[in-house]
Structures are given as structure tokens and as C-alpha cells.
Amino acid sequence: MSTTEADLSRLVSHALRHQPWLYELELDDEGWVQIDQLVEAICEQGGEWASVDRAALEKMYATATKHRHEIDGDRIRAIYGHSIPGRIYRRRAVPPSRLFHGTAPESWAVIRSEGVIPMGRQFVHLSADRETAELVARRKSAGPVVLSVDSAAASAAGISFYEGNEVVWLADQVPAQFLAVVD
Structure with missing residues (x-):
């Protein structure tokens, strides 16, 4: 793969935060999508993206200095930063003071x-x-x-x-x- 983890992170963020429909992805109520669907959507971008695989996504996730994404089993989502229509469901948490x-x-x-x-x-x-x-x-x-x-x-x-x-x-x-x- 000739793209960097930072390039891949930007593309994944765009797909999961801002315009999933451009990648023909449907996020669930909490913003999750199947990793295989995301990989397929990225590969369909062609060029340098055609060689992206699950291992590349997992490396991007593991080496990220800013954790913008979350992987849970066979699913991935952007943790924050969504501008898509509709509301991503989040569970309330007790914040620091x-x-x-x-x-x-x-x-x-x-x-x-x-x-x-x-x-x-x-x-x-x-x-x-x-x-x-x-x-x-x-x-x-x-x-x-x-x-x-x-x-x-x-x-x-x-x-x-x-x-x-x-x-x-x-x-x-x-x-x-x-x-x-x-x-």
C-alpha cells in the first residue's frame, strides 16, 4: 500500500463522519459499519486505495496518535466529529469535573x-x-x-x-x- 496511515485515517473519517453515502455505506444508529464493507468501499476508490485491506485498517487504528475510530470485532466507527444528517446515538457518561x-x-x-x-x-x-x-x-x-x-x-x-x-x-x-x- 502506498498510502500512509494518516491518509487512510482521513479517508475513513470522511466515509464514517461526513459522507458515508458516497461510499455506499449505511451506518447503524451508533455509527457502526462492517469492516469488510468499509474495505470494499475504500478499494472501489481505485488507484492507491485498491490495495487497502483489513490489516491496513487495523494498522491505522493501532498506530493512530489521535484515536478517532473504534474497532469492535468486525465493526468500525468514527468516535466523534460526525456531520451527517440524523443523530448518532451516544451513551451518556459522567464527565470529569x-x-x-x-x-x-x-x-x-x-x-x-x-x-x-x-x-x-x-x-x-x-x-x-x-x-x-x-x-x-x-x-x-x-x-x-x-x-x-x-x-x-x-x-x-x-x-x-x-x-x-x-x-x-x-x-x-x-x-x-x-x-x-x-x-
């Missing part, structure tokens, strides 16, 4: 009054640590604003949280009263 969200300064003015909403995704993405939130926000701004989320209070108030992976947490939304700028 504090989470973080990075944003651009111009977005903070809106967030201050409306809270954090998913925008084009199904869920708000939160980080388990300040450093990750800042890194994510730097993609949009050289001078990001990092917000602290009082996730314990938000959860107690009925806000749903879902575990993404070891550094990413998801929420339906986070009202402004649970946010504070980190100095």
Missing part, C-alpha cells in the same frame, strides 16, 4: 451569551486538558481563548456528556453559565 474548550476570540463574544453549540457537528467537542483545547483552537486563531467548563455542575443540571476518547468529550451543548475564560 472540569473540561476545556478552545475557540477564536471573535467566537467568544457569541459563546459568552449563547454558550457552546455544535455548529456543523452533532456534538460540542470538549477537551480533557487545557493544552489540547488550546491546540485545537490554534487551528482557527493564533490567539485562542481557552474556556474552562464546569462539567460537574453542568452534568448535575442535566446537560448530557458523552465520552469520545481519552482526550475528547462530547456534549449536546454547554450553556454559558458553566463557562469561564482560563487565564
Whole structure:
């Protein structure tokens, strides 16, 4: 295979997060698809993708620095980042007492009054640590604003949280009263 694991990860993310219909994939309610179906869909892309097999997917999964996908037996799914129509079902989880969200300064003015909403995704993405939130926000701004989320209070108030992976947490939304700028 001449593609890298990073290239394969991007293609798998596109297929499972954003446009599964382009690959003729049907995700179940939790976003799962059979690995063999995904491999077949990737191979049908032709060119360098024609040689992708299950071993290549498993290597991509095993060597990933950011765990964006999950394999369970003969199934695979994207853990977070979905922009597909319809809602991916997630099981509620108890979050750490504090989470973080990075944003651009111009977005903070809106967030201050409306809270954090998913925008084009199904869920708000939160980080388990300040450093990750800042890194994510730097993609949009050289001078990001990092917000602290009082996730314990938000959860107690009925806000749903879902575990993404070891550094990413998801929420339906986070009202402004649970946010504070980190100095």
C-alpha cells in the first residue's frame, strides 16, 4: 500500500463522519459499519486505495496518535466529529469535573451569551486538558481563548456528556453559565 496511515485515517473519517453515502455505506444508529464493507468501499476508490485491506485498517487504528475510530470485532466507527444528517446515538457518561474548550476570540463574544453549540457537528467537542483545547483552537486563531467548563455542575443540571476518547468529550451543548475564560 502506498498510502500512509494518516491518509487512510482521513479517508475513513470522511466515509464514517461526513459522507458515508458516497461510499455506499449505511451506518447503524451508533455509527457502526462492517469492516469488510468499509474495505470494499475504500478499494472501489481505485488507484492507491485498491490495495487497502483489513490489516491496513487495523494498522491505522493501532498506530493512530489521535484515536478517532473504534474497532469492535468486525465493526468500525468514527468516535466523534460526525456531520451527517440524523443523530448518532451516544451513551451518556459522567464527565470529569472540569473540561476545556478552545475557540477564536471573535467566537467568544457569541459563546459568552449563547454558550457552546455544535455548529456543523452533532456534538460540542470538549477537551480533557487545557493544552489540547488550546491546540485545537490554534487551528482557527493564533490567539485562542481557552474556556474552562464546569462539567460537574453542568452534568448535575442535566446537560448530557458523552465520552469520545481519552482526550475528547462530547456534549449536546454547554450553556454559558458553566463557562469561564482560563487565564
